[in-house]
Amino acid sequence: MAETGTAPEISARSREADAPRDSLIARFGADRPLKLDAGVDLAPFQIAYKTYGTLNAARTNAVLICHALTGDQHVASENPVTRKPGWWETMVGSGRPIDTERYFVICPNVVGACMGTTGPASTNPQTGKPWGLEFPVITIRDMVRAQAMLLDELGIDSLFAVAGGSMGGMQVLQWAASFPKRVFAALPIACSTRHSAQNIAFHEVGRQAVMADPEWRQGRYLTEGGTPARGLAVARMGAHITYLSDAALHRKFGRKFQDRDKVTFSFDADFEVESYLRHQGSTFVDRFDANCYLYLTRAMDYFDLAADYDGVVANAYKGADTRFCVISFTSDWLFPTSDSRAIVHALNAGGARVSFAEIVTDKGHDAFLLDEPELFAIVRGFLDGAGKARGLPPGRT
Amino acid sequence: MLSRLKRDLTMAEAARTPGGARVDLLLIAEMVAPGARVLDVGCGDGELLRLLGENRGVDGRGIELSREGVNECVAKGLAVIQGDADTDLADYPNDAFDYVILSQTLQATRRPRVVLEHMLRIGRHAVVSFPNFGHWKIRLQVALGGHMPLTDNLPYAWWETPNIHFCSIKDFRQLCIAAGAHMEKAVALNAWGSPLRFNAPWWFWNLFGEQAVFLLSRRG
Numbered sequence: 001m002a003e004t005g006t007a008p009e010i011s012a013r014s015r016e017a018d019a020p021r022d023s024l025i026a027r028f029g030a031d032r033p034l035k036l037d038a039g040v041d042l043a044p045f046q047i048a049y050k051t052y053g054t055l056n057a058a059r060t061n062a063v064l065i066c067h068a069l070t071g072d073q074h075v076a077s078e079n080p081v082t083r084k085p086g087w088w089e090t091m092v093g094s095g096r097p098i099d100t101e102r103y104f105v106i107c108p109n110v111v112g113a114c115m116g117t118t119g120p121a122s123t124n125p126q127t128g129k130p131w132g133l134e135f136p137v138i139t140i141r142d143m144v145r146a147q148a149m150l151l152d153e154l155g156i157d158s159l160f161a162v163a164g165g166s167m168g169g170m171q172v173l174q175w176a177a178s179f180p181k182r183v184f185a186a187l188p189i190a191c192s193t194r195h196s197a198q199n200i201a202f203h204e205v206g207r208q209a210v211m212a213d214p215e216w217r218q219g220r221y222l223t224e225g226g227t228p229a230r231g232l233a234v235a236r237m238g239a240h241i242t243y244l245s246d247a248a249l250h251r252k253f254g255r256k257f258q259d260r261d262k263v264t265f266s267f268d269a270d271f272e273v274e275s276y277l278r279h280q281g282s283t284f285v286d287r288f289d290a291n292c293y294l295y296l297t298r299a300m301d302y303f304d305l306a307a308d309y310d311g312v313v314a315n316a317y318k319g320a321d322t323r324f325c326v327i328s329f330t331s332d333w334l335f336p337t338s339d340s341r342a343i344v345h346a347l348n349a350g351g352a353r354v355s356f357a358e359i360v361t362d363k364g365h366d367a368f369l370l371d372e373p374e375l376f377a378i379v380r381g382f383l384d385g386a387g388k389a390r391g392l393p394p395g396r397t
Numbered sequence: 398m399l400s401r402l403k404r405d406l407t408m409a410e411a412a413r414t415p416g417g418a419r420v421d422l423l424l425i426a427e428m429v430a431p432g433a434r435v436l437d438v439g440c441g442d443g444e445l446l447r448l449l450g451e452n453r454g455v456d457g458r459g460i461e462l463s464r465e466g467v468n469e470c471v472a473k474g475l476a477v478i479q480g481d482a483d484t485d486l487a488d489y490p491n492d493a494f495d496y497v498i499l500s501q502t503l504q505a506t507r508r509p510r511v512v513l514e515h516m517l518r519i520g521r522h523a524v525v526s527f528p529n530f531g532h533w534k535i536r537l538q539v540a541l542g543g544h545m546p547l548t549d550n551l552p553y554a555w556w557e558t559p560n561i562h563f564c565s566i567k568d569f570r571q572l573c574i575a576a577g578a579h580m581e582k583a584v585a586l587n588a589w590g591s592p593l594r595f596n597a598p599w600w601f602w603n604l605f606g607e608q609a610v611f612l613l614s615r616r617g
Contacts, residue, residue, distance in 0.1 A: 323476065325471065326478075344478050348488050348489055349490060353456075353458065354458075354478060355470075355471045355475070355476045355478060356471075356477075356478035356480075357467050357468045357479065358464055358479055359468070377472040378468055378471045378472050380472070381471055381472035381474050382471055382472075382474060384474050385473070385474020385476075386474075388474070
């Protein structure tokens with residue numbers, strides 16, 4: 001690796017981007033470029049991924065998990081960077097709704113991210129330095145295209161299911177549209193066929209916070225040293241509010257004071273909620289690359305499935321044999337139920353086999369990652385039904 | 398509301414076979430050709446869809462108003478979405494299904510004629526079951542009791558009933574004519590859920606049938 005002379009935590013992040021711990025890596029050489037929507041080829045590139053469970057002999061039990069904006073491949077096992085449990089261990093694992101005793105689960109890190117799949121924090125082989133803003137802008141479709149190349153590499157022709165929430169749900173919708181024959185069942189959760197103006201607006205605020213930090217250095221912080229920690233933390237604090245709900249914040253924090261019994265007439269974190277957000281911001285900076293945040297939020301902003309199908313989402317799923325299970329949450333104001341309902345209408349108009357459930361919770365958008373028994377029951381039931389149709393042996397009950 | 402009524406009906410002790418299935422649902426199931434594509438509008442907890450899937454090999458979908466009903470159905474592996482018969486049928490393309498079923502829900506819709514017309518547009522056949530408001534017990538309660546009827550199947554006080562468009566068997570036949578529906582088959586059930594004599598005249602069914610099931614198709 002090139003000598004960079006940067007702060008130790010930065011080189012650690014660069015190392016994770018190039019040589020991720022506790023992950024499998026698929027490498028694609030110059031002969032197999034990733035053709036990006038931006039009109040350029042990305043080559044060489046690599047995909048870091050995790051697998052759980054065993055692929056059956058007929059290769060019919062593979063489930064692809066697509067992660068959200070700040071997620072990664074460590075879906076069902078300890079994250080080597082944060083030392084925390086996998087981000088969806090309540091959903092994926094032995095005996096869980098996406099049961100690794102039954103299904104072969106694959107979870108890749110998306111293109112443009114910073115946990116081992118090629119992205120702006122990875123080393124650009126042409127310069128020997130981190131890509132930074134030289135990295136081409138990527139889209140949800142690019143992520144899915146890369147995942148399809150990974151499946152080719154693994155010799156998996158068709159997936160039993162693709163599942164994901166938020167940005168992961170966007171990938172699920174794109175999968176079913178781009179590769180209908182390769183997707184038997186699709187579980188888009190808490191997502192939309194297009195990013196709304198409000199959501200683009202929130203993302204823009206986050207990006208501006210990163211770029212306003214002088215330590216960002218026009219995106220060259222990984223080579224020049226420093227890190228836009230304050231900007232990225234503010235971006236995360238703002239975004240985190242959008243993942244919760246008024247009711248959840250009130251239930252959790254109310255107007256409670258942080259380690260004091262009255263206001264201090266200062267700008268300290270007087271309130272628990274302030275302290276909580278500051279903590280969310282600072283821990284995020286330790287595990288995420290600021291440029292990646294710019295690229296991945298951009299990919300979500302650009303997502304508009306209908307645009308590729310004459311402005312009609314239904315055209316994307318005409319004659320699809322894929323079974324869909326669309327799920328939304330009552331208090332999710334980032335991807336409200338009306339977005340999911342629009343997906344359902346489009347699927348119905350295309351004659352697709354679709355289930356749709358809205359789950360009552362006050363936990364907001366983040367509910368898809370949390371302990372929601374109704375969500376688990378629905379996912380389990382949907383996959384059981386699809387498994388029967390696919391001819392998979394029944395799971396444990 | 399629709400599902401509340403449906404659940405009450407499901408819970409009703411009467412009219413169940415030894416296997417536990419409701420007789421009216423079995424009757425409906427018998428009207429559906431094996432392997433058909435079916436949309437069950439107001440599918441409640443999914444009992445009919447399950448029955449159709451298991452006994453008739455049907456490719457079934459459902460719409461249900463209540464969230465609990467929908468979530469229960471999806472957890473059972475049924476393809477059910479949350480929706481409203483009055484507003485959401487318009488989203489379905491023509492001829493998407495072989496049968497569209499409306500079981501014990503017609504009387505709770507805001508515009509029964511529009512719902513029925515959509516059913517006949519979306520499906521080649523429509524199956525409708527409903528409580529018969531012409532039944533003698535109901536007539537007696539209105540004529541002699543002088544109050545809105547309350548029965549085991551229709552237990553709501555008038556101010557809280559979800560049922561806003563009651564009809565008798567005779568009334569329903571008029572709707573069929575108005576909506577251009579061809580009546581292929583009709584069955585009336587007595588208080589215990591047994592079918593009345595098939596060769597009985599309409600006035601007899603209208604007086605002694607507690608429920609009716611109609612199999613309809615598009616005219617022409």
